[in-house]
Amino acid sequence: MRIDLVGVALHLVPPSWRATVRQDLDDEARAQGRGQIWRGAQVVRIAIGLRWTTAGEGAMFDLRSAFRSVWRARWFSAGAAVTFALGIGVNTAVFSSVDRILFRSLPYEQPDELVLLRRCNPDGFCAGSFPAAIAFHGGRRLQTVGEMAAAGLSSTLRQTQVPGELPPLTLTGASANLLRVLGVRPFLGRDVSDEDVRERQMVVLLSYDAWQQRFGAAPDVIGRTLWSSGSTATVIGVLPRGFFPPGWVSGPTWHGLIVEHRGWSTIQPAGAINPPVARLRPGATLEAARAEVTALAAALEAEQTTPPRPGTQLAGVRVDGLERELFSRWRDYAWLVVAAAGLVLLMACANLAGLLLARGRSRERDAALRTALGASAARIIGTSIAETALICLAGAGIAVLVLVWTSQAIAAVLPPLFRQYMTDAIDPRVLLFALAAAFVCAVVAGAWPGARAARLDVVGVLQQGAGRWKRGRLRGGRSLLALETALGVLLVVGAAGAVRSLANYAGEDLGFEPADLYRVAAGATPRLAPAESLARYEQVLDAVLAHPGVIAVAGSDSVVTSPATPMRGFSSDRTIRGGRYEITSGYFGAIGSRLISGREFTEDEVRSRAAVGIVDLAAVRTLWPDRHPTEVPGLQLPIANESPRLIVGVVPNLLEYYGATPTPSLYVPLGADPSAYGPLLIRMAPGVVPSAAALQQTAVGIIGQAAVTITPATEGMDVMLADPRFRAVLLALFAVCALVLAAAGLYALASFEAATRRSEIGVRLALGASARRLRRLILGETLRPVLLGSIVGLVAAYWAASFVQAFWYQVDARDPWTFALAAIVLGATALVAAWLPARRAARTDPAIVLRST
């Protein structure tokens, strides 16, 4: 079967030229003796030439048209651009915050083979310390997991010998093998060598950004010396761009890694390190690694001869995939934030489309004229999209500018992890995202108005002239408004849930009063014999109590209100795990707790380390489930490896953080060998802040050289509220954006609704209709889509409830009161937005209107 190649190719040529091109090519081919293939190829070349030139010219013409149209209605366009900027600004800000967490993989070799080892309590809260013994022995005794590496606490070093000349460098302590385990090679210079380890040379690997900004990207930075108090370190390399150490990194400024051969990043036989990372050996699975590490921890625990020090307990050790765990806490709700922001963007697009539809009068005349002159539907739609694109790009430009100016403010309210890994507003990825979002929205928002314009009754529009509009044109605007309302309801319901969750968190009874409570810790102190240290400790307590503003003082061997609570068995039943705390007398009064029954320890009991104890409600429920708390004082509690203790009091559960599951706790008099003074808890008079200098003097006077740090108890609590607070603020912000967008859209629709019916209103007024009736008429028309949208939105919120339930705290995601509240808020906003145009319309002078029609 012969295929007419030329005939097929001719379909690429514009219709008006097809016959001419065919004839001319036939002549030429005949004259030159050319065949079908040559002719077909020439047809294709001609078609490309013709289309390209006409399309290119057409595109330029359409772009100029679009510019003119936007400029003609510049105030409208500016307003539309600003409301659109709201939607796109929110999304670009969200993208820059979550990009690293959601869309980029970790900057390590084969990150899915890396695991993170931590020590966690049953609530899933993980400690900042890890028993070094596991890392030390693990290299030899584990088959599934390779060598472990840790990144530790920060050190500060100076670029110059003279302090204060230049801002200090913040470096993270790392074990010598960190880069090797992560599979990362320095961008410049070399990794830590065995010789560095042998000679215990302190070496530094600078971050790429620090090398650029602080050392001017100089290649001779290798070999430079850095100074800290009493020692020097040598720069041996520069880390690759985008690298950051896994795990616990404090603060957003980070200048590199330092290998100090001491401290929390050194793999050693005893003591505590930061949670280490390791690589699974080839063929090993995560489950096998978990089982093996748990078994090793149990074996090492059995080999222990002395009770473990704080931070080195072997219970609760677990192994998790690094990639998942590094951002796991935030990944799910990062997606929630992205989804909510997406809803806002969708609303902004619907808003823009609605505005363009409603505004279309002069645009429709243009479109009708162009259609009459031969423009295709594709070109009309293209012009509409071009016009929308100009508005969207302007909006994106405004949004990016605002973001750049407010990036500091935004970073300040973000939770620490988002802030840590936030991408710059002027990063190419973020700019590209803003541009792409603007284009997608331009197509989405511009296509429908364009399609409507292309399907116009040309003769009708051109004949009608100015002032006569078809009612049907607003139908599209109303549907979009219904869509906007539905999305707005979703966001308001979400915000209500988040805000109520935050209120539930913040209102939780912690069992003590963190306001005006401070933790005072003294740094490393000389070791003393137990009796001597207790006497000194009591001296410190008395001296601190004498300070002005101090109402009460208490001491313990650990900090009850800090998140990393030691978990030790305290009853003879070794299966019961709970907290055991050694405290001074008056402890519960000082921290603002109360006794449910019984009494506190006396000073004699503390001094003589009497065999007494106080338990909390969770312990009562575990140990004596049939007893009322008031019946417990006077009972004996058998304890493993100790004589039984007489219970003298019952206290409420002290929660370490909001949402914590209460752990059974036993309080005993302070007296075990404190190798360092435990932190004091001091209660100040309301509003009074303790003086660090005064307390330092007191400490130095009694216990010699000591660095005193004071932390408010609320600080730890605040950290725990950071996530729910962030969620509440963010979703509330989105809800406000949604309300603003919906109000703007409704205002525009109501205005144009009133303008469409101007002559009708004029006639009604002339015939005696009251202004109130006319207002009700306009409002009724405009609020109908709002009603429909609200119903759809509530149904959608009901369906979406199962996805968001995990994020709410003691709030039912399907709570009818929340839904009712959302509907009322949307309804009220709609009423307010539509009121003004309706009122204006009802004030029309019928004489003027009737004269002009």
Added chain:
Amino acid sequence: MTTARQTLLGEVEQLVLLAILRLGDEAYAVPIRELIARDTGADLSRGTIYVTLERLEQKGYVTSWFSDPQAIRGGKARRFFRLKPAGLAAVKATKQGIDRLARGTVVAPAPRK
């Protein structure tokens, strides 16, 4: 006499109009392209010729018509082009303008003897 503001012809437009003038009643796309290539050395693509012809027709400088079908089996009507008075005036004005500009320079046409 030229008008105060005259639209100058583009380079390719000039060549095509001159070629149509030279070819008289036999001006269609193929010989127009061949003539320009022969006399100026410029090998314009077929697409360029067609686009220029369309633009000239839109500007009112040329007109086109379809001849009777060729007297051969499967012969089709051919599209011919002819200069309109506006086109002739335009190409004359452009040519004269260039000559005036070149007066007294090395590129000025040699005076007729």
